[in-house]
Amino acid sequence: MNSWGNDKLEGRMDELLTSSVSRGSEPAGFHVKLTPLKPSFPWLRIAYILATACIAGLFMLQWLAGQDLTSMDYSSLFQIDSITGIFAGISAGKAVSIVAVVIGLFGSVISFLPDRPGVLHRML
Amino acid sequence: MTGNRDSYGILVRNYTGFVYTMALRMTGDHHTAEDLCQEIFLKGWLKIDKLTDPSAFSGWISTMARRTCLNALEKRKRKMELGEEEAVLVNLNPTLPETYDPSRRILEEAVLQLPLQDRELVTLCYFQELDSSEVAEVMGIPPGTVRVYLHRARKKLYDILKGRENELLG
Secondary structure: OOOOOOHHHHHHHHHHHHHOOOOOOOOOOOOOOOOOOOOOOHHHHHHHHHHHHHHHHHHHHHHHHOOOHHHOOHHHHOOOOOHHHHHHOOOHHHHHHHHHHHHHHHHHHHHHOOOHHHHHHHHO | OOOOOHHHHHHHHHHHHHHHHHHHHHHOEHHHHHHHHHHHHHHHHHHHHHOOOHHHHHHHHHHHHHHHHHHHHHHHHHHHHOOOHHHHHHHHOOEOOOOOOHHHHHHHHHHHHOOHHHHHHHHHHHHOOOOHHHHHHHHOOOHHHHHHHHHHHHHHHHHHHHOOHHHHHO
């Protein structure tokens, strides 16, 4: 112990410092503030998947209906002549459908991602 | 420890007070400390597989808590620079839990008046029960420097407490 003038005060300081050491002497009356749990709606997940499947299915059926599958040249189907050519055949309706499918897929993925604060909720 | 994430739940329950106290001492704000606990434990949860020696958990979680608190303090500083002083200044007042006994409250208030580095040292050396080599690792300074800095921090703490001598010794 180093003395800086008042041994009593220094002793009391050390006493207070060391008495706050062991676990159990920690402050009470606090709680870890946890982010509220993400509401769990199983039906929402099902709705996401169904909506995505329906829209994607409809989109696919529409596309297939316009194709002559027996005489289709499959090698040219996946051939890209130019970047703008990829989007040339897409109508406004199709673009909206694509956006809907992307949002649906995104929602499905998000709803299945692990809820990180939920992990801590279960631990505490 | 590796792969055994169930044991992390036990550690979280055992170390909540430990982490909270460190956050409280570093930030000086009870509510901020409560908020930071979640962040610290979540970071720990994501990185628990990297901890190979279970006996090093105290130092490991202290390092994580220290970094998280320093980030929080940096954000608070930036807010102040951006002119959001009003919201921040309220939080700068040390708000200690009501459950502290008067002597403990005096000690905590004195610790909060120390500069950040001294606060960290006192917290790690006394409350967190880390030895000087562990503290050195957490703070990224040589063990010898820890002892020198701790001596200075204790002297500063003593000088602060001298002003409230009667309350402490009476």
